[in-house]
Amino acid sequence: MKSASLPTLRVTPEFRAEAEAVLKEGESLSNLLEQAVILEIRNRKLKAAFLERGLAARAHAAETGNYYSTEDVLQRLDARLQEREAQK
Numbered sequence: 001m002k003s004a005s006l007p008t009l010r011v012t013p014e015f016r017a018e019a020e021a022v023l024k025e026g027e028s029l030s031n032l033l034e035q036a037v038i039l040e041i042r043n044r045k046l047k048a049a050f051l052e053r054g055l056a057a058r059a060h061a062a063e064t065g066n067y068y069s070t071e072d073v074l075q076r077l078d079a080r081l082q083e084r085e086a087q088k
Helices: 013-021 029-064 070-087
Strands: none
Touching: 013 029
16 A cells, blocks of 8 residues: 655744654654654544443433432442452
8 A cells, every 4th residue: 555645734943843852762753743643543533432422321311211420420430449459
């Protein structure tokens, strides 16, 4: 498969200097930008999936009438955390 390019990114000289200042040894500016784009794509997909699950859960609760109080949810989360800590 052929590779493709992303559009050129125009930035101020100061911004470029900041980006170059945080490069790891052997890392290029192109590598940094590619990783930033990959992470942003992943984060957007995760956020979209999270919202989709939340909306589905809300619709399910509305259909069934089964709702949980904040206290119930927090107690369940606390119990799960305590179980995990006990496993360590």
